[in-house]
Amino acid sequence: MQTSKRPVIARRSVLLLLVLAALLVPVPAFHAPQTHRISIDASQFEYSPGRLTVNRGDTLQVTLTASDVVHGFFLDGYEIDARVEPGISQQFTVSADRSGKFNYRCSVSCGPLHPFMIGELVVGPNEPLWRASAIAVIAAAAMLIGAGTRRSA
Numbered sequence: 001m002q003t004s005k006r007p008v009i010a011r012r013s014v015l016l017l018l019v020l021a022a023l024l025v026p027v028p029a030f031h032a033p034q035t036h037r038i039s040i041d042a043s044q045f046e047y048s049p050g051r052l053t054v055n056r057g058d059t060l061q062v063t064l065t066a067s068d069v070v071h072g073f074f075l076d077g078y079e080i081d082a083r084v085e086p087g088i089s090q091q092f093t094v095s096a097d098r099s100g101k102f103n104y105r106c107s108v109s110c111g112p113l114h115p116f117m118i119g120e121l122v123v124g125p126n127e128p129l130w131r132a133s134a135i136a137v138i139a140a141a142a143m144l145i146g147a148g149t150r151r152s153a
């Protein structure tokens, strides 16, 4: 009895596509550390911007303002805590030396929705790790396909 070769060919095609995909995974350009001057405005009950994205190694020079009442700014993972009153801006520096996602949240009770006043700082990606992960996923997929091919042969 002859086994159909179609599934094997299909799997090999997928494997080939995965290899091509691996070759096409863009090598992220190396980012020299940058200094970002960032203005963050706090108001009931949000930060503007509510999301910051930088690369690991960058420095953030933050100017924090409040446009209505007194607010706070606590950055998880970096232990930065600032308090800002309307009309009096606060400045502080963050050295983004840890990659990941870190919430910044209001640390001054400013009203009923105060607990939901949360923003997000994204530091990264850690480029070599990101690339290694992509290759690992592709390798795992290739192994699964290889195992499937052996079983059907």
Ligand SMILES: [Cu+2]
Binding pocket: 070, 071, 072, 106, 107, 108, 109, 110, 111, 114, 117
């Ligand atoms: Cu608040």
